[in-house]
Amino acid sequence: MDLITNLSLGLTEAFLPINLFFCFVGVLLGTVIGILPGIGPLATISMLLPLTFGMEPTTSLIMLAGIYYGSQYGGSTTAILVNLPGEAASTVTTIDGYQMALKGRAGVALAAAGIGSFVAGCAATVLIALVAKPLTSVALSFGPPEYFSLMVIGLVSSIALASGSLLKALGMIVFGLLLGLTGIDIYTNKQRFTFGSIELLDGLSFVAIAVGVFGIAEIIRNLQSTDGVPPRLAQVGRIWPRLDDLRRMIAPTLRGTAIGSAIGVLPGGGAMLASFIAYNVEKPVSPNSAEFGHGAVEGVAAPEAANNAAAQTSFIPTLTLGIPGSATMAMMIGAMTIQGVTPGPNVITSNPALFWGLIVSMWLGNAMLIILNLPLIGVWVSLLKVPYRVLFPAIIAFCCIGVYSVSNSVFGVYLVIGAGMLGYFLSRLDCEWAPFVLGFVLGPMLEHQLRRSMLISGGDPSVFVTRPISAVLLLMALGLLILVSLPTTNKKRAEVFTDEV
């Protein structure tokens, strides 16, 4: 059977000692950095990206994927222990997780998060293996108009995830698209927006921008709010859940997995949205719904399962279509390009070892996470006690070295300063950067597909609505845009995002 051959190819690749080792390193580093306050998966991946440059493409992607879900897991650890989400996707976990911690059940909450994530990871791995091949053949039938419409829907859904004003999120997308065009136009060889700089001929460095707007800007924000004082920690207590806890976790974990897997596949549907929906579905359905908000184990297991499932299934559009659904996936696409792998439907046929190896390694990485996190939780707790004023200079050093090693030139390092300042000030104006990053990565692709569409249709814009798949995609984008701009949904969104803080 096809599935078995593919998975066994993946197993051989993932169990190569070098891949196994760097999967572990990635998961470990991801956890460590994810636990640090305010550094989410994006900043973590961009900081650690340079470590992977010298590796084989498969090994480097395995390590980056490990960093991604490692940092996501680290984020839930801080959510539970100090009531601070280490990253956006674990904001819901703070609600019941921290309540459990206050009742001396932080250990059980951590176990629920770990087990929920692992179950979700297993299911998502199988799902990817099942749908990747069929989806690739669908993708191969896509023409330029379909790709264009698909990217439009991805961009529109990133607005739905922005917490502030729609108009500002739209503005940040367009700003990102515009900056993404920097460099040489491949059709005419003409320089665009390079301001006469040779360094900009290849475009603005994605890594420098990500490090600036997510890493440096975040450091400045943290210095402002905490001035380097370490947070108060809850006691961990016993870790292994009682039989009763385990029984209560089963259904929420499975529901969370299903919701997360479905949302992760959608363009723009990220881990954060998945965890929100899973929590809000679980609350009324659960037999213990009165306990929600006061430390219900279901309220930890469901969103944690959902965000991990979504984190993994979001690789599906990235790997099969070459179109990132979230800012983090945009980062992965950037990493693939640096490694000389062109993301898209051809990866699975031209480089099956990479594709299946990566997928199996995700499952392996999830198993490692459990082993790493539950018995070693004491180590992570002591890491949380390190004062921020000791940590942040080290983070700055990593950022500088990371950006320098992308191009071996200091130009990118200066770019980080600019991006950091712009990142800080625009965030202060409630302009968010996730839509920007998506726009930045999609900018050149979007233009390319638009130009190709117009070339094949002879300049007839109706091609986008006369081709059925493209029409459906655009209609969905329009529907989504109307939905998020309706006053009632808008108010709901505002409530959800205020709750989380």
Place this chain on the structure above:
Amino acid sequence: MTQPLSTPIPGRRSVHVKDLLSGGFFCGVAILYGSISLRDLPVGQIFNMGPGFFPLVLCGLLMLIGGTLVLRSLFAQQSEAFEPVPWRAIALVSLGIVVFALLLDPLGLLLAVFFATLVSSFAARKARLLPSILAAAAIAVFCVGVFVLGAQMQAPVFGSVFGG
């Protein structure tokens, strides 16, 4: 919206500063990039777009978005509390990065990291000299160990001044 909103002052119309500034920023970008496109980049025809076509469309869109934000801010019902800007953190973090970029070639990775972390550690108000020096030295050694010896990064540990 997540920002704290202050109560509107009766009888006085206030300006929404955040909307005004972000709208102004978008307009500025649109004008800058739009004028570069118009000056340097051929627009082409719709069936054969030139390098200026897509940027110009984007600039128009950005202008529209920015303009709406500016207009909306002028008729806002409420203004918002504006936290102070942490100039010290901004200045010293930036300075630390500049120090790294300036010193890397002449002095090499070890000393560049040392001085960069030392300078930026003073972005926190409670920083003291001796602990900062010790921490910076430790970070510098750690970085050289991890990135040069571990990840085989192509950077001189000691720079041109030391003949590296």
